[in-house]
Amino acid sequence: MDTLVEILRPEFILRDALVGSVLVGAVCPLVGVYFVLRRMIFLGVALPQLSAAGIAFAFVAYRLVVGPHEHGNVNERSLAMAGAVAFTLGGILVLAALERRGRETVEARIGVTYAVAAALTVLFLVADPHGDAQMVNLLKGDILATTSASLGVLAWAFGAVVVVLFAFRKEFLLVSFDRDLAVVFRKRVGLWDLLLYLAIGVTISLGVMTAGPLVTFGFLVVPPLTARLVTRRMLSFSLTAAGLGATAAFAGFYCAYRFDLPLGPTEVALASLALGAVTSATMIGQWMASPRSAT
Amino acid sequence: MPNELIRLHDVSVGYEGRAVLNHLGFAVEEGEFLALLGPNGAGKTTLLRGLLGLLPVLGGRIEYHFDRAATPPGYVPQRETLDPIFPLTALEVVLMGTYARLRPLRHAGRRERTRAAECLGQVGLDAVAARPFWSLSGGQKQRVLIARALASEPRLLLLDEPTAGVDPGAAAVIMDVLFRLNRDQALTAVLVTHQIRLVRPLAQAVIWVDGGTAIKGPTAEMLAPERILDVFGAPATG
Numbered sequence A: 001m002d003t004l005v006e007i008l009r010p011e012f013i014l015r016d017a018l019v020g021s022v023l024v025g026a027v028c029p030l031v032g033v034y035f036v037l038r039r040m041i042f043l044g045v046a047l048p049q050l051s052a053a054g055i056a057f058a059f060v061a062y063r064l065v066v067g068p069h070e071h072g073n074v075n076e077r078s079l080a081m082a083g084a085v086a087f088t089l090g091g092i093l094v095l096a097a098l099e100r101r102g103r104e105t106v107e108a109r110i111g112v113t114y115a116v117a118a119a120l121t122v123l124f125l126v127a128d129p130h131g132d133a134q135m136v137n138l139l140k141g142d143i144l145a146t147t148s149a150s151l152g153v154l155a156w157a158f159g160a161v162v163v164v165l166f167a168f169r170k171e172f173l174l175v176s177f178d179r180d181l182a183v184v185f186r187k188r189v190g191l192w193d194l195l196l197y198l199a200i201g202v203t204i205s206l207g208v209m210t211a212g213p214l215v216t217f218g219f220l221v222v223p224p225l226t227a228r229l230v231t232r233r234m235l236s237f238s239l240t241a242a243g244l245g246a247t248a249a250f251a252g253f254y255c256a257y258r259f260d261l262p263l264g265p266t267e268v269a270l271a272s273l274a275l276g277a278v279t280s281a282t283m284i285g286q287w288m289a290s291p292r293s294a295t
Numbered sequence B: 001m002p003n004e005l006i007r008l009h010d011v012s013v014g015y016e017g018r019a020v021l022n023h024l025g026f027a028v029e030e031g032e033f034l035a036l037l038g039p040n041g042a043g044k045t046t047l048l049r050g051l052l053g054l055l056p057v058l059g060g061r062i063e064y065h066f067d068r069a070a071t072p073p074g075y076v077p078q079r080e081t082l083d084p085i086f087p088l089t090a091l092e093v094v095l096m097g098t099y100a101r102l103r104p105l106r107h108a109g110r111r112e113r114t115r116a117a118e119c120l121g122q123v124g125l126d127a128v129a130a131r132p133f134w135s136l137s138g139g140q141k142q143r144v145l146i147a148r149a150l151a152s153e154p155r156l157l158l159l160d161e162p163t164a165g166v167d168p169g170a171a172a173v174i175m176d177v178l179f180r181l182n183r184d185q186a187l188t189a190v191l192v193t194h195q196i197r198l199v200r201p202l203a204q205a206v207i208w209v210d211g212g213t214a215i216k217g218p219t220a221e222m223l224a225p226e227r228i229l230d231v232f233g234a235p236a237t238g
Helices: A002-008 A015-037 A043-065 A074-101 A106-127 A133-140 A148-167 A169-177 A179-184 A189-230 A234-259 A263-289 B044-052 B090-101 B110-122 B138-151 B168-185 B225-232
Strands: B004-015 B018-024 B027-029 B033-037 B057-064 B074-076 B156-160 B188-192 B205-210 B213-218
Touching: A002 A234, A015 A043, A015 A148, A015 A169, A015 A189, A015 A234, A015 A263, A043 A074, A043 A106, A043 A189, A074 A106, A074 A148, A074 A189, A148 A169, A148 A189, A169 A179, A169 A189, A169 A234, A169 B090, A179 A189, A179 B044, A179 B074, A189 A234, A189 A263, A234 A263, B004 B044, B018 B044, B018 B057, B018 B213, B027 B188, B033 B044, B033 B168, B044 B057, B044 B156, B044 B188, B044 B205, B074 B138, B090 B110, B090 B138, B110 B138, B138 B156, B138 B168, B156 B168, B168 B188
Parallel strands: B033 B188, B033 B205, B074 B156, B156 B188
Antiparallel strands: B004 B018, B004 B027, B004 B057, B205 B213
């Protein structure tokens, strides 16, 4: 209880990290809802890795064109952001285009994307002799290193993503659920896809920079899968996923601080625990309701 | 002469630049109940998708004598094309039909909800509005999709095999709903089907799709027993 009171105090030393963590936990599932509905879950693995490759590429490109960059300043974060968004958005647009025209399976394309992105990340890091622990932290996402400035950027960008997702939820639902009907209604299907992908790209890029690929993927996928088991409507699906993600992030932060555990894995483990519990409860409920259980 | 809603002038439609149907030249008239029939793989759905604007016209031209942006056709897809992972109630599915007239940033309000509830009533499903769409029977789902098409307030309904995969009783209910909409509201209906027996008493005309083209004619002539025997090698049983 003392720990809970401590982390809720305004002067708590890791307050920015706690708020950042909860923001990632709440907003990633809102985007992840569309990953689940469009059956693009494995993109949630590939895109954060692509984002990491983008960050590494930005540093290498900067060194080659301008010169060595200074660690820890605002420009470094902007550079990382530009690389992450460019690679994530580029990747998602190419994969979306191939989905309509390509002949290989979706899994093959996503698998190749992940492998290439992971390899490029390492190669870009090796190519930058100034790459040190701080850059590696930025790449893998270190929530505890969140500063007031980076939290401000995160809050504004995620705020914009939430506004876009809710303001245009009617359009996103229509193009996701029945693309043909959207075309018959003469909606700008490509434009709505692009806007959704942009929201996804920004969320993943900032999520990776703040919390790393593992946590970003975990929150993109696990809370929406849990919420899908207990909701019957689109709006409640999105809100429940966001609520579950934020709760898992807060509880994960508490456990990590209280028991001195690594933060990201603790958060993802708690979110997965909730998925396991809800899945079990749903299966038991279905079994109890089935005619066979009555005999 | 009845008003034409759609007129095809020597139209070719197909996929990826390859024409599946050529030399299409007929009209869909206002208030008509039209069946699109033909053997499997002949191109019935291709023609329907061409009429909907979902496939590019590769040759000739299609004239629409109504404003497709203001009054889009009511489209009823095969229910198997929709993904059950979406958590939607029957009413939410029907509400999607009202999106045709809603601009971005405007969401379905009381007017749209009332309209959607009325449309569910027209297909006899008022009672299932709050139920999950995927928990409904095949026939009920199909009627919900017809209600969704009605919610866009169309002049023309285009249906892709609305009775496929449902039991005979449910198929008869669906056909009855379509017949009443056509008779009472003068709603033009064009439906793809394999079930000749179901449409024979209701359709005023038939578009027969076969051999890379399609021709339109009166039901009695197009569904004459000798013609069916010639195409299928057996009397119609569907």
